[in-house]
Amino acid sequence: MNRWISIGIFFVFSVPASGDDLLDLYRQAKTSDPAWLAAQAGYQAGIEKAPQGRALLLPTLGLSASKSESDQQVTLPMASNTYHYGTDAYAIQLTQPLYNKQNAAVYAQGLAGANQSELELETARQDLILRTSHAYFDVLAAQDALDFVILEKESINKQLTLARRNFAVGNATLVDVHEAQARYDIAAAQQITATNFFEVRKEALRVLTGNDPGTLTRLETKLDLQGPEPATMNQWVETAVNGNQRIKSQQEAVVIARQEVEKSRGGHLPTLDLTASRAYSDAGGSVLGFAIESTTNQIGLQFQMPLYQGGGISSKVRESVAQLEIASQRLDQTRRQVAQQVRESYLDVINGVARVQALEQARNSNERALESTVIGYERGVRTGVDVLNAQRELFRTRLSLSQARYDYLISRLRLKAAAGTLQEQDLEGINRLLAHKL
Known part of the structure; x- marks a missing residue:
């Protein structure tokens, strides 16, 4: 058996891909995703709070x-x-x-509510980018896993055929045949699972776009692995604290709660x-x-x-003061959560770069190990089981590398989303990595 042929069947070669790319799916999601459409309707409703508050002053x-x-x-004494x-x-x-102190407070609440609606819409837009990217790469990862299982099964089948032929002429043991058969049966079962998982992931993408996803453009270019820019974690945290839409939205909630206190106190005026x-x-x-x-x-x-209203106004003041404290504490909680998310996302990008590089090196090592094992098997110093084990390690490494590449790209988007700076241009940058041959 030509050892280069035996090795070649274990490798996954990229083929030119065609179909919908990431931007295509994102555009479809913008017109079909119920969560995004609901966010837009919520924005339209929320911005009406400003003119409603202004109307009280006019x-x-x-x-x-x-x-x-x-x-x-009319009846009089003398006539009727x-x-x-x-x-x-x-x-x-x-x-x-x-x-009217209360009307002025309601107007201020309306302005803050309109600002909050705009911030929530921006948060929803960034969330749509993340959800679309995640769903898209989940489908690609599931497709990669299915492809790897199919190729592994084909490789094992060839090894099984070779083991049977060698056993028939006395050059292999029955152990080699049985081991190859067991590995083939396992691979067949794994293919069924991978096929089902692939369909599940496609269904999740369909929920976003409202359409059945066809052939998706694959990630086929060598990744330009880049760390976060700026490179300092504290700079990312500072950017998030000053620019994250969730924090700004909660700040507007504090304004609304503070004006509610003023409105309640206005009941005395x-x-x-x-x-x-x-x-x-x-x-x-x-x-x-x-x-x-x-x-x-x-x-x-x-x-x-107003002179006396049974103590209701004083009670309302106390309630609104407590609600203001709740809003203030939630603002502090949001700041801490955002800072934590930024730090975690920053580390995910750093670790993602290192993980992809390590797995690329491991893939190269496993390819060389498989080549050496095949040569040893041809020379009689290695067994068929050794070849099967080397094949399995190579496919596992390739599968881990595939997932690591997608995780790295998602972590880049998550970091910008946590900082509040995620834009559609970032999606375009990742989309340019698609549909290119190695």
């Missing part, structure tokens, strides 16, 4: 009109009269708040409104026996001062 104008018929009987007449009336009133009105009435009759038409114009100030 004047209100109301118009009323009425038409009535009167049947009035009945009057029938109609009355038409309308009134228009303008009210402009001059001082007076309000002052400017009012202006015009009223017109046209009565076709009256008890005086003749019609009355009148027009009244008024302008004035309306002052209201």
Whole structure:
């Protein structure tokens, strides 16, 4: 047996890939993913809080009109009269708040709520990038695992055929045959599992895009392994603390809670409104026996001062102060969680670079080890079991390397997401690594 042929069947060669790439799937997810579409609707709802709060500071104008018929009987000591007449009336009133602490607090809450909605939308956008990338690379990893199992099964089958032939001529033992058969049966079972897992991963991607994923573009270029830039962990943490959308959103939540305290305290304070009105009435009759038409114009100030409301306002103040403390503690918790995520993601990138490099070296070593084992088997100094073991180690290393490459790319995206700087351009950079031959 030509040893180069026997070795070659154990290697996975890249072929030109075609199909949807990562950006294609991301664009599909932007139009189909329910979570993203819900986030957009939530944003549209949230930004309306600002004009709703502003409306409380602006004047209100109301118009009323009425038409009535009167049947009035008047009895006097000397006479009794009945009057029938109609009355038409309308009134228009303008009210402009001059001082209302509660309305001012609601307006500030509206602005903070609108800002919070915008930040939450940005968080959802970055989450969509991560989820799409993760689902995409999960499919590729499952495809790699399936390919490796198929190739390993084919390699074992050739080794099984060779073992049977050598056993027939007395150059191999029955142990070699049985071991090769057992390995082949295991590989066949693993192929079934890998096929099912591959379909499960494709289904997860379909949930995001709303479409059945076809042939995906494979990661076929040699990775340009880069560490985080900037290279200092503390710089990433500082960037996250100042720019992470989750932290900023929680800061807006603190503003909302603080204004809720002001709104509650405003229940103790007076309000002052400017009012202006015009009223017109046209009565076709009256008890005086003749019609009355009148027009009244008024302008004035309306002052209201709450004196006692059963202690409800004081209770509301205490409640809102406690809610402010909750929001403040959650802000501190969010800062710590984000800092932890940044540190973990930073280390994942660093370790990912080292792991990929180590597994690439291990793959090269396993390839040489397999070559030496095949040569030893041809010369009678190694057994078929030794060849099978060397094959298994090579395929395991290749599978680990495949997963490590995907993990490294995801960790780069997660680091930027944790820092709050993840953009679609980062996705484009990773997408350029696809669809290139080695």
